[in-house]
Amino acid sequence: MKVLITETLRIDLDTEMWECRRCGHAHIGARQNYKAGLLVHDRDPREVHKPLLDTRLYERTYSPDPAWCRILEYYCPQCGTLVEAEYLPPGHPPLHDIELDIDALKAQWKDRPEMPEPAQAPDLSLERVLRARALHASVHHGHQHGAQHDESAANPAR
């Protein structure tokens, strides 16, 4: 039984291993911090958040100071999928951000069917747009918006 945990991580309850959801690589024991089974790129935050001001003129440039902040990126060692990124002070150990009770998880999933993909909720914002369009079409049905109505100019995306 494999249980989905994040977009890129799952736990195999039979082997008690963290796994990559993209390639199936077994990272590390599920009772440990999954980050210890991944590749880490310790990045200078100035590479990610470029200075917004001239660094020759200003000490503070809206770019993080690498003496105070690092960006740790964690990658699957087999397929290279980015699993997590976190901002930490230099030298700080990786955060243990997902610590699950594996025995409770096993009990919870004992009688459930495996879900290889997450359940999809309806796209409510799309439904709202479609409803608004249908309402607009019903209200404006049969007449045009302007004297010289040009369908292509009014809605170039179509």
Ligand SMILES: [Zn+2]
């Ligand atoms: Zn992978």
